[in-house]
Amino acid sequence: MTSAFTPSVFYRDPLAAMRWLEAAFGFETSLLVTDQAGHVGHAQMTYAGGVVDIGGEWSSPELLGPASLKSPASLGGVGTQFVRVRLASGLDAHCERARAAGARITQEPQDQFYGDRTYRALDPEGHVWNFSEAVAEVSVAQMERASGLKFAIPPKEPSDA
Amino acid sequence: MPDAPPISPLLFYRDPKAALDFLERAFGFETRLVVETEAGGVMHSESAFEGHVVMVVGPPSHSAASPLDLGGRVTGHVHVQLREGIDALCERARAAGARIGREPEDQPYGDRVFTCLDPEGQSWSFGQKVEAVPPAEQARRSGAARGSAP
Numbered sequence: 067m068t069s070a071f072t073p074s075v076f077y078r079d080p081l082a083a084m085r086w087l088e089a090a091f092g093f094e095t096s097l098l099v100t101d102q103a104g105h106v107g108h109a110q111m112t113y114a115g116g117v118v119d120i121g122g123e124w125s126s127p128e129l130l131g132p133a134s135l136k137s138p139a140s141l142g143g144v145g146t147q148f149v150r151v152r153l154a155s156g157l158d159a160h161c162e163r164a165r166a167a168g169a170r171i172t173q174e175p176q177d178q179f180y181g182d183r184t185y186r187a188l189d190p191e192g193h194v195w196n197f198s199e200a201v202a203e204v205s206v207a208q209m210e211r212a213s214g215l216k217f218a219i220p221p222k223e224p225s226d227a
Numbered sequence: 228m229p230d231a232p233p234i235s236p237l238l239f240y241r242d243p244k245a246a247l248d249f250l251e252r253a254f255g256f257e258t259r260l261v262v263e264t265e266a267g268g269v270m271h272s273e274s275a276f277e278g279h280v281v282m283v284v285g286p287p288s289h290s291a292a293s294p295l296d297l298g299g300r301v302t303g304h305v306h307v308q309l310r311e312g313i314d315a316l317c318e319r320a321r322a323a324g325a326r327i328g329r330e331p332e333d334q335p336y337g338d339r340v341f342t343c344l345d346p347e348g349q350s351w352s353f354g355q356k357v358e359a360v361p362p363a364e365q366a367r368r369s370g371a372a373r374g375s376a377p
Contacts, residue, residue: 070277072305073236117234216262
Protein backbone atom coordinates (compact mmCIF):
# COMPACT_ATOMS: atom_id res chain seq x y z
CA MET A 67 0.00 0.00 0.00
CA THR A 68 2.59 2.58 1.02
CA SER A 69 6.01 2.79 -0.55
CA ALA A 70 8.92 1.18 1.24
CA PHE A 71 10.51 4.55 2.20
CA THR A 72 8.31 7.31 3.50
CA PRO A 73 9.93 10.63 4.44
CA SER A 74 8.47 12.67 7.29
CA VAL A 75 8.63 16.44 7.57
CA PHE A 76 8.01 18.31 10.82
CA TYR A 77 6.31 21.68 11.23
CA ARG A 78 5.55 24.13 14.02
CA ASP A 79 2.04 24.34 12.55
CA PRO A 80 1.43 21.10 10.66
CA LEU A 81 -2.21 21.84 9.80
CA ALA A 82 -1.28 25.15 8.19
CA ALA A 83 1.56 23.40 6.39
CA MET A 84 -0.81 20.78 5.02
CA ARG A 85 -3.18 23.43 3.70
CA TRP A 86 -0.20 25.12 2.06
CA LEU A 87 1.11 21.88 0.53
CA GLU A 88 -2.33 21.28 -0.96
CA ALA A 89 -2.52 24.77 -2.45
CA ALA A 90 1.07 25.10 -3.62
CA PHE A 91 2.07 21.60 -4.68
CA GLY A 92 -1.28 19.89 -5.22
CA PHE A 93 -0.72 17.31 -2.49
CA GLU A 94 -3.77 15.53 -1.11
CA THR A 95 -4.36 14.72 2.53
CA SER A 96 -4.92 10.98 2.72
CA LEU A 97 -4.82 10.49 6.50
CA LEU A 98 -5.23 12.87 9.43
CA VAL A 99 -5.36 11.68 13.03
CA THR A 100 -5.68 14.35 15.70
CA ASP A 101 -5.77 14.10 19.46
CA GLN A 102 -8.45 15.60 21.68
CA ALA A 103 -6.60 18.92 21.76
CA GLY A 104 -6.62 19.07 17.96
CA HIS A 105 -2.90 18.40 17.56
CA VAL A 106 -1.78 16.31 14.63
CA GLY A 107 -0.92 12.82 15.81
CA HIS A 108 -0.35 11.31 12.39
CA ALA A 109 -0.91 12.76 8.97
CA GLN A 110 -0.12 11.54 5.50
CA MET A 111 -0.23 13.28 2.15
CA THR A 112 -0.04 11.72 -1.28
CA TYR A 113 1.04 13.06 -4.62
CA ALA A 114 1.93 11.45 -7.93
CA GLY A 115 1.60 8.04 -6.32
CA GLY A 116 4.05 8.88 -3.53
CA VAL A 117 3.54 9.41 0.18
CA VAL A 118 4.94 11.88 2.70
CA ASP A 119 4.22 11.95 6.44
CA ILE A 120 3.52 15.27 8.16
CA GLY A 121 4.07 15.87 11.85
CA GLY A 122 4.47 18.49 14.51
CA GLU A 123 7.69 19.18 16.37
CA TRP A 124 8.35 16.80 19.21
CA SER A 125 10.96 14.98 21.21
CA SER A 126 10.82 11.92 23.40
CA PRO A 127 13.97 10.79 25.20
CA GLU A 128 12.41 7.36 25.63
CA LEU A 129 11.68 6.85 21.94
CA LEU A 130 14.20 9.07 20.22
CA GLY A 131 17.07 9.33 22.68
CA PRO A 132 18.92 12.56 22.00
CA ALA A 133 17.06 13.25 18.75
CA SER A 134 14.49 15.96 18.52
CA LEU A 135 12.20 16.51 15.54
CA LYS A 136 12.16 20.13 14.45
CA SER A 137 10.95 22.46 11.78
CA PRO A 138 13.68 24.34 9.89
CA ALA A 139 11.84 27.44 11.15
CA SER A 140 13.13 26.55 14.63
CA LEU A 141 16.70 25.98 13.43
CA GLY A 142 17.46 29.19 11.59
CA GLY A 143 16.33 27.73 8.30
CA VAL A 144 18.65 24.73 8.38
CA GLY A 145 17.47 21.23 7.49
CA THR A 146 18.88 17.70 7.66
CA GLN A 147 16.66 16.38 4.86
CA PHE A 148 15.33 17.46 1.47
CA VAL A 149 12.35 15.74 -0.10
CA ARG A 150 12.52 14.74 -3.76
CA VAL A 151 9.33 14.62 -5.78
CA ARG A 152 9.31 13.11 -9.25
CA LEU A 153 6.73 14.43 -11.70
CA ALA A 154 5.60 12.64 -14.83
CA SER A 155 5.17 15.98 -16.63
CA GLY A 156 4.26 19.63 -16.12
CA LEU A 157 7.26 20.76 -14.08
CA ASP A 158 7.20 24.40 -15.19
CA ALA A 159 3.48 24.78 -14.52
CA HIS A 160 3.98 23.12 -11.13
CA CYS A 161 6.65 25.68 -10.29
CA GLU A 162 4.37 28.59 -11.27
CA ARG A 163 1.57 27.22 -9.12
CA ALA A 164 3.94 26.90 -6.17
CA ARG A 165 5.30 30.41 -6.68
CA ALA A 166 1.79 31.85 -6.84
CA ALA A 167 1.02 30.15 -3.52
CA GLY A 168 4.05 31.78 -1.89
CA ALA A 169 6.79 29.20 -2.34
CA ARG A 170 10.30 30.63 -2.37
CA ILE A 171 11.83 29.26 -5.55
CA THR A 172 15.52 28.79 -4.75
CA GLN A 173 16.31 27.23 -8.09
CA GLU A 174 14.26 28.04 -11.17
CA PRO A 175 13.31 25.20 -13.53
CA GLN A 176 16.37 24.18 -15.47
CA ASP A 177 17.66 21.21 -17.44
CA GLN A 178 20.34 19.22 -15.63
CA PHE A 179 23.26 17.32 -17.13
CA TYR A 180 21.74 14.02 -15.99
CA GLY A 181 18.68 14.39 -18.17
CA ASP A 182 16.18 15.78 -15.66
CA ARG A 183 14.55 19.19 -15.55
CA THR A 184 14.37 20.31 -11.92
CA TYR A 185 13.32 23.12 -9.65
CA ARG A 186 13.74 23.66 -5.93
CA ALA A 187 11.32 25.37 -3.56
CA LEU A 188 11.13 26.28 0.11
CA ASP A 189 7.84 25.92 1.92
CA PRO A 190 6.82 28.57 4.49
CA GLU A 191 8.69 26.82 7.35
CA GLY A 192 11.84 26.25 5.29
CA HIS A 193 11.66 22.61 4.22
CA VAL A 194 13.36 22.12 0.86
CA TRP A 195 11.47 20.33 -1.91
CA ASN A 196 13.24 19.17 -5.08
CA PHE A 197 10.93 18.57 -8.04
CA SER A 198 12.13 16.79 -11.16
CA GLU A 199 10.91 15.35 -14.43
CA ALA A 200 12.81 13.31 -16.98
CA VAL A 201 13.42 15.18 -20.23
CA ALA A 202 16.33 13.31 -21.90
CA GLU A 203 18.15 10.00 -21.81
CA VAL A 204 21.82 10.55 -21.03
CA SER A 205 24.59 7.97 -20.81
CA VAL A 206 27.05 7.85 -17.92
CA ALA A 207 29.88 8.88 -20.25
CA GLN A 208 27.87 11.92 -21.35
CA MET A 209 27.09 12.81 -17.74
CA GLU A 210 30.73 12.55 -16.69
CA ARG A 211 31.86 14.67 -19.65
CA ALA A 212 29.22 17.32 -19.01
CA SER A 213 29.74 17.56 -15.28
CA GLY A 214 33.37 16.69 -14.55
CA LEU A 215 32.01 14.41 -11.83
CA LYS A 216 33.10 10.87 -11.18
CA PHE A 217 30.49 8.13 -11.13
CA ALA A 218 32.20 5.99 -8.51
CA ILE A 219 29.31 3.54 -8.73
CA PRO A 220 27.49 4.16 -12.01
CA PRO A 221 23.81 3.43 -12.50
CA LYS A 222 22.93 0.15 -14.14
CA GLU A 223 23.04 0.67 -17.87
CA PRO A 224 19.87 1.14 -19.85
CA SER A 225 18.70 -2.48 -19.73
CA ASP A 226 16.37 -1.43 -16.92
CA ALA A 227 16.18 2.24 -17.95
CA MET B 228 16.19 6.94 -13.62
CA PRO B 229 12.68 6.06 -14.73
CA ASP B 230 12.18 3.63 -11.86
CA ALA B 231 12.76 6.36 -9.27
CA PRO B 232 9.94 6.47 -6.70
CA PRO B 233 7.65 9.51 -6.83
CA ILE B 234 8.53 10.86 -3.39
CA SER B 235 11.83 10.01 -1.71
CA PRO B 236 14.05 11.41 1.04
CA LEU B 237 17.47 13.00 0.64
CA LEU B 238 19.56 12.92 3.83
CA PHE B 239 22.65 14.97 4.66
CA TYR B 240 25.74 13.49 6.28
CA ARG B 241 29.17 14.85 7.19
CA ASP B 242 30.63 11.56 5.94
CA PRO B 243 28.25 10.27 3.26
CA LYS B 244 30.44 7.32 2.26
CA ALA B 245 30.50 6.06 5.84
CA ALA B 246 26.75 6.57 5.97
CA LEU B 247 26.20 4.52 2.80
CA ASP B 248 28.38 1.79 4.27
CA PHE B 249 26.39 1.87 7.52
CA LEU B 250 23.06 1.64 5.69
CA GLU B 251 24.33 -1.51 3.96
CA ARG B 252 25.68 -3.14 7.11
CA ALA B 253 22.92 -2.11 9.49
CA PHE B 254 19.79 -2.10 7.37
CA GLY B 255 20.69 -4.27 4.38
CA PHE B 256 20.30 -1.44 1.87
CA GLU B 257 22.30 -1.62 -1.36
CA THR B 258 24.36 1.30 -2.62
CA ARG B 259 23.59 1.36 -6.31
CA LEU B 260 24.74 4.80 -7.44
CA VAL B 261 27.44 7.16 -6.15
CA VAL B 262 28.46 10.39 -7.84
CA GLU B 263 31.46 12.00 -6.20
CA THR B 264 32.66 15.58 -6.24
CA GLU B 265 36.29 16.40 -6.92
CA ALA B 266 36.73 17.07 -3.22
CA GLY B 267 35.62 13.53 -2.41
CA GLY B 268 32.12 14.42 -1.26
CA VAL B 269 28.99 12.74 -2.53
CA MET B 270 26.63 14.92 -4.56
CA HIS B 271 24.24 12.16 -5.57
CA SER B 272 23.72 8.60 -4.47
CA GLU B 273 21.07 5.97 -4.16
CA SER B 274 20.82 3.53 -1.30
CA ALA B 275 18.16 1.07 -2.33
CA PHE B 276 15.85 -1.32 -0.56
CA GLU B 277 13.16 -3.36 -2.29
CA GLY B 278 13.15 -1.00 -5.25
CA HIS B 279 12.92 2.20 -3.23
CA VAL B 280 15.73 4.65 -2.62
CA VAL B 281 17.06 7.13 -0.15
CA MET B 282 19.62 9.62 -1.40
CA VAL B 283 22.70 10.21 0.77
CA VAL B 284 24.59 13.46 0.20
CA GLY B 285 27.35 15.41 1.91
CA PRO B 286 29.21 17.05 3.40
CA PRO B 287 26.37 19.57 3.75
CA SER B 288 26.66 23.27 3.07
CA HIS B 289 24.47 26.38 3.07
CA SER B 290 21.10 25.61 4.61
CA ALA B 291 21.73 21.85 4.94
CA ALA B 292 23.24 20.11 7.94
CA SER B 293 23.97 16.76 9.50
CA PRO B 294 22.17 16.14 12.82
CA LEU B 295 25.71 16.13 14.26
CA ASP B 296 25.86 19.85 13.48
CA LEU B 297 22.54 20.50 15.26
CA GLY B 298 22.95 18.73 18.58
CA GLY B 299 20.90 15.78 17.35
CA ARG B 300 17.98 17.77 16.02
CA VAL B 301 16.51 16.61 12.71
CA THR B 302 13.99 18.16 10.33
CA GLY B 303 13.14 14.84 8.71
CA HIS B 304 12.65 11.20 9.50
CA VAL B 305 12.44 8.15 7.26
CA HIS B 306 10.02 5.27 7.75
CA VAL B 307 10.84 1.96 6.08
CA GLN B 308 8.03 -0.55 5.63
CA LEU B 309 9.22 -4.16 5.68
CA ARG B 310 7.51 -7.28 4.45
CA GLU B 311 9.15 -9.53 7.04
CA GLY B 312 12.02 -9.98 9.45
CA ILE B 313 11.66 -6.86 11.58
CA ASP B 314 13.08 -8.33 14.81
CA ALA B 315 16.11 -9.75 13.03
CA LEU B 316 16.69 -6.44 11.27
CA CYS B 317 16.59 -4.62 14.60
CA GLU B 318 19.29 -6.95 15.98
CA ARG B 319 21.37 -6.48 12.83
CA ALA B 320 21.05 -2.70 13.14
CA ARG B 321 21.93 -2.74 16.83
CA ALA B 322 25.00 -4.90 16.16
CA ALA B 323 26.11 -2.44 13.47
CA GLY B 324 25.91 0.46 15.91
CA ALA B 325 22.41 1.87 15.45
CA ARG B 326 21.03 3.47 18.62
CA ILE B 327 17.67 1.78 19.16
CA GLY B 328 14.97 4.08 20.55
CA ARG B 329 11.73 2.12 20.67
CA GLU B 330 12.35 -1.63 20.73
CA PRO B 331 10.23 -3.72 18.32
CA GLU B 332 6.68 -3.55 19.64
CA ASP B 333 3.19 -4.16 18.21
CA GLN B 334 1.27 -0.92 17.64
CA PRO B 335 -2.49 -0.35 17.92
CA TYR B 336 -2.76 -0.03 14.13
CA GLY B 337 -1.44 -3.53 13.54
CA ASP B 338 2.19 -2.85 12.65
CA ARG B 339 5.25 -3.95 14.60
CA VAL B 340 7.67 -0.99 14.79
CA PHE B 341 11.12 -0.05 16.04
CA THR B 342 12.94 3.27 15.86
CA CYS B 343 16.64 4.04 15.75
CA LEU B 344 19.26 6.67 15.07
CA ASP B 345 22.15 6.10 12.73
CA PRO B 346 25.70 7.15 13.68
CA GLU B 347 25.21 10.78 12.55
CA GLY B 348 21.81 10.95 14.22
CA GLN B 349 19.46 10.70 11.26
CA SER B 350 16.20 9.24 12.52
CA TRP B 351 14.66 6.03 11.17
CA SER B 352 11.69 3.82 11.90
CA PHE B 353 10.91 0.37 10.58
CA GLY B 354 7.48 -1.20 10.46
CA GLN B 355 5.97 -4.49 9.46
CA LYS B 356 2.29 -5.40 9.22
CA VAL B 357 1.50 -8.13 11.75
CA GLU B 358 -2.27 -7.83 12.04
CA ALA B 359 -5.03 -6.35 9.88
CA VAL B 360 -6.84 -3.92 12.18
CA PRO B 361 -9.99 -2.18 10.91
CA PRO B 362 -9.97 1.63 11.30
CA ALA B 363 -12.65 1.65 14.01
CA GLU B 364 -10.67 -0.85 16.05
CA GLN B 365 -7.48 1.18 15.52
CA ALA B 366 -9.23 4.25 16.91
CA ARG B 367 -10.56 2.30 19.87
CA ARG B 368 -7.16 0.81 20.67
CA SER B 369 -5.19 4.02 20.21
CA GLY B 370 -7.76 5.96 22.23
CA ALA B 371 -7.39 3.48 25.04
CA ALA B 372 -3.62 3.61 24.79
CA ARG B 373 -3.31 7.37 24.39
CA GLY B 374 -1.16 9.20 26.90
CA SER B 375 -0.18 12.82 26.56
CA ALA B 376 0.07 14.19 23.05
CA PRO B 377 3.59 14.58 21.68
